[in-house]
Amino acid sequence: MTKESRLEALHRALLAEAGQPVLFGDLVRAVWGDEPPAGPLPALRSLVRRLRQSVEDEIVTDASGYRLVVRRPGPAQLPADLPDFVGREDELAALSSSDAPVLAITGPPGVGKTALAVRLAHRVRDRFPDGQLHVDLRGFATGPAVTVEQALGRFLRALGVPPANVPLDRDEQIELYRAKLRGRRVLVLLDNATGLSPLVPDVEGCKAIVTSRNELPEQTRLDVLADDEAGALLDRLKIDGTADDRAELIRLCANLPLALRIAGAHLADRHLPDYLAELRGDGRLDALEIEGDAAVRAAFALSCGALPADARRLFGLLSVHPGTDFGVRSAAVIGDLSTEDSTRLLDVLVRSGLVEQTGERFGMHDLVRLFASEQAGSGGPPALRRLLSFYLATARHAAELVSPAVRRLDPLPLDLEGREFATAAQAQAWLDSKRVVLVAAVQVAPHPFASHLADSLRGYLNYSAYRSDLGTVMAAGLASARESGDTAGETAMLNGLGHLHWMRGAFAEALESYGAALELSPSDLMRSALLNNMGLVKRETGDLSGALEDMEQARQVQHGDTTLYGTVLSNLGTVCGARGELRKAVAHFEEALRIWEVNGFQVKIAVTHEELGVAHIELGDFDGARRHLDAAWAGYQEAGMGESRPNVLANLADLARKTGDPQQERAWASRGLEQARKIGDVRAEVEVLIRLDELEAAVELADRINYPVGRRKAQLKLARHDPALAAELLRDVRDNGDLLLESKAVLALAEATGDAAVAQEALELAKAREQGAVVARAEAFLAAQPPANGGSTSS
Incomplete structure (x- = not known):
């Protein structure tokens, strides 16, 4: 077969069992028949790599084969076509x-x-x-x-x-x-x-x-409709009348489709000559400066004037809604109405042609919304306040379920209660459905709603990775807080911007934002949270001494906040681990675990078990590591988060390798890769690629997302067979103060060069830091070396 036909054969074989794993052996036979290459699995792996580059379908690595996931259909976002479209x-x-x-x-x-x-x-x-x-x-x-x-x-x-x-x-x-x-x-x-x-x-x-x-x-x-096209639109709208009356209606509506549609809705149960008499009145001359507005204003004024008083009032108030569309409940809040009255009045407005309906959502043309705003009068600001009160109350409650560990501003006294949700999933669904409207609301909200709504959305937008929206609401909330001299609000917004910079990898800007917030911080609890965040950024940049100092200070500053104290302890554990102080790390994790267990924080219990599992792997205590990682996996499953925590699968794969179970290692890692790609956890994807020995791909991905720790872990494996890379990696590790990887990098250099003296250095470093797994590997390497004199004897 030619190379091209081998690709086609491989694609056909995978496509025939789409969604199911196809065994390595079956794929080799499908591609090469009875004449497989000398190294069938490396050859198949190379062919799969080329196929991934040539097709849109995803090819997933499983424990015993490959699985093809057919590309999903593309987006279909077009709005519905207008049934009464004519002309053009x-x-x-x-x-x-x-x-x-x-x-x-x-x-x-x-x-x-x-x-x-x-x-x-x-x-x-x-x-x-x-x-x-x-x-x-x-x-x-x-x-x-x-x-x-x-x-x-x-x-x-x-x-x-x-x-x-x-x-x-x-x-x-x-x-x-x-x-x-x-x-x-x-x-x-x-x-x-x-x-x-x-x-x-x-x-x-x-x-x-x-x-x-x-x-x-x-x-x-586009110009206005031609007379015959306007006439055809009137036919579609079922507007009867004499030829002269229809022609005059077209003229008075300036041949504009929008004006004609509003007029058509108004004429559904009216006599055309009577309507024309009203349209000829002085109200039509009350025009805005925008071309065509005279005709629209005339049609609007008549339709609005014919509405019942309660519908006319709601129409004006709907102009305060900040989003592109709204639902029955939002309209009820704006109008201070029951849901039943809101539904009834929206139906009246839709029949009048002033409000458009698509499914369960409603909206207004930009010009109609502008005209509606002129009708809102003194009722506009209170209507907006009601809506913002409802959105803020609901968003805060939803955020407390979705991101409970995030510290928030003290709640505002509000005019209305919001919706409540029974589960975090329901709260997440509401935030997802309202995200665009809520972001727009922050931008138009007066103080203090802007900063408080931004603060309530901060954790959700952060954890859901809506980073552009997070930047928008933080900037709007910060401007509002500064203009009003609200120190607490400004501190919260600077904290949110710090998170945003941190996610971008802009660590200097993150520290600047956190530092500015720290200077303004009105409370010890906020100071503790900010010091904790600064420590995390310094940990990312390799400043482990600075990270340790900030987090120790955060632990001392906070008073009585159990959640924050436990969080600081966990983060202290990760810093101690990175410094090679594994026993201290375990002590911090165990203290945090006790806090979570007393308070029933199920997810945090699972997270801390995972952290303990990783620490015990480093210590060489594989039984303890298995106990903690199994508890972490069970905890995530019980909390309904098994699909969203692929990193624990990477750690289980790591443990399987170290305990000599390569088949289980590959099964855990393949499952982790699938989940990481499914939810977009790119750091976890790097980790499982390393466990699958897809090292070049892991290095490339780690560099792309600015994840140097992941890059070093992948290079650690590659360096064992490349002395130049091993030397370069060791310099990088030492330059960045990555003490946990130092002994491993030294041992990789020893393995690449066969230098027993370098291996002895790795052994001493690992013993000093109680890295039992590295100690065992270094001792095995040294035991395999021949005696210094080459093992010869004299005769």
């Missing part, structure tokens, strides 16, 4: 036949840009089998616009990138976005853009449709 056939024909990578549709508000763009997207969607992306950028809305970073984050997640893998840097987001689109045919619909942006794919095979009120290159500029 010339524009549709030209746009749908264009080969241009960007189709720009521009024009004044209300002229039907979005309707045309959506119709066009549905017409050409079959040409883009890999999916369609859509975002309303809100470039001309009264509330906050969607930033390029926020939109890129949403697109990347829709393209299969786990939240934790979405870069924080805008240029890196753009690069990854285009990389995910490369080789695919994807349609991107960008509605209400202020201009062209990096959201335009600029990738062969992909196309963007962009709508804007602004002038754009190579644009299709």
Whole structure:
């Protein structure tokens, strides 16, 4: 067979059993038949590596074979097509036949840009089998616009990138976005853009449709509907009348689709001549400066004026909602209504044409929302306060379930109670569904709602890896707190920004933010939390002495907060472990474990068992390590987190290797790799790749995510057969003060060079730090060396 046909044969064999592991031997036979190569498994591994680069499907390594996971269907985000769309056939024909990578549709508000763009997207969607992306950028809305970073984050997640893998840097987001689109045919619909942006794919095979009120290159500029097209729209809206009356309605609505639709909804049960008489009135002349607003305002004023008083009131108040759409419950809070009344009045507003309904969600055109805001009057600020009170109360309760260990600002007195949830899963689901609205709410909220809502969202956005949103809410909350002189709020926001910088690997900026917060900190508990965080950053940068000093001070400063005290103890244990002080690490972990057990913190119990398991592996106490790692795994399973903790599988694989069970090692590691990729835990992916001996891949991935400890662990294995790499690794370990790896790096140099004196140095280092596993390996190496004189005897 040719190399190409071997790839095809391998792909066919895996595809035939998609989702199921195919044994190594079966794959070798499928590829090479009765003439396997001399080294079938290395040859198969090489072929699999090439296949992974040539297909989109995921190929997972299992204990006894490989498993193919078929690529999921692409995103399908297009809004529903308008059933009453008419006209624009010339524009549709030209746009749908264009080969241009960007189709720009521009024009004044209300002229039907979005309707045309959506119709066009549905017409050409079959040409883009890999999916369609859509975002309303809100470039001309009264509330906050969607930033390029926020939109890129949403697109990347829709393209299969786990939240934790979405870069924080805008240029890196753009690069990854285009990389995910490369080789695919994807349609991107960008509605209400202020201009062209990096959201335009600029990738062969992909196309963007962009709508804007602004002038754009190579644009299709929409004018109002032609008379015959406007007449066809009236037919679709079932508006009867004489030819003259219909023509006058079209003229008074300035041939604008939005105005005609609002008028059509208003005319559902009215006589056209009566409506025309009202439309001719002076109210139509009360125009805004935006082109076309006179017609829309006239239709709006009549429809609004015909509403019952309670529906008219709710219509005006709905303009305070910060998101693109809203539900029945949010509308009830805004209007201070029961759910039943909210449902009834929304139905009235939908029938009037002023509110649009899609499924269970409701929204308003930007112009209609602007007009609604003029009707809100003095009721607007109280309505916004009610909504923010509801969102803040609900978000805080949800966050306490989802991220209970995060310290938060003291709660505000609120006008309303929020929703309550029975489980963390329910709370997470609500936060996921409301995330976009909550981020927008922080940006429009007055003080102190902005900083308190940002603070409530901080832990959720952090743990869920919505980093762009975290940056947005922290910046908005910080500005609000500083403007109002709220020291506690400013401290909390600086703490959140410190977390964000830490996740980005911007350690200097993280320490700067934490340090600024520490100077402002109003309480010992917050000072302790900040010192703990600073210690963690210093641990990451290799400043273990600084980390130890900060964490010891954090332990002394805090008073009476059990959760914080236990957290500091656990982190102290990790620092002591990195310093090679394994007995101290175990003592800290055991004290923390007692705290968690007394307080019933199930997840923290499991985490601490895992930390103890790792420490006992280093000590060479494999029975103790197994006891703790088994307890950790059982605890995660009991807490429903078994699928989200792949790192414990890497540690179980490590223990299996050290106890001489390579088959179990590979089974644990293969399972860990699958879970790490499934949830986007890239650090855990590095760890399990090391256990699977995929060392080059582990080094590359560790460098890409700025994970030097993972890189060194992978290089440690490679260095055993490469003296130059072993010497370079040892310098790196010592330069960065990684004392736990030092003895291992020295032993790797000994193994690479066969130098017994270097092995003796490794043995002494390992004994001093009680690294029993390294001691055993160093002693085995030395025992295998011939005597110094080469073992010869005289005759």
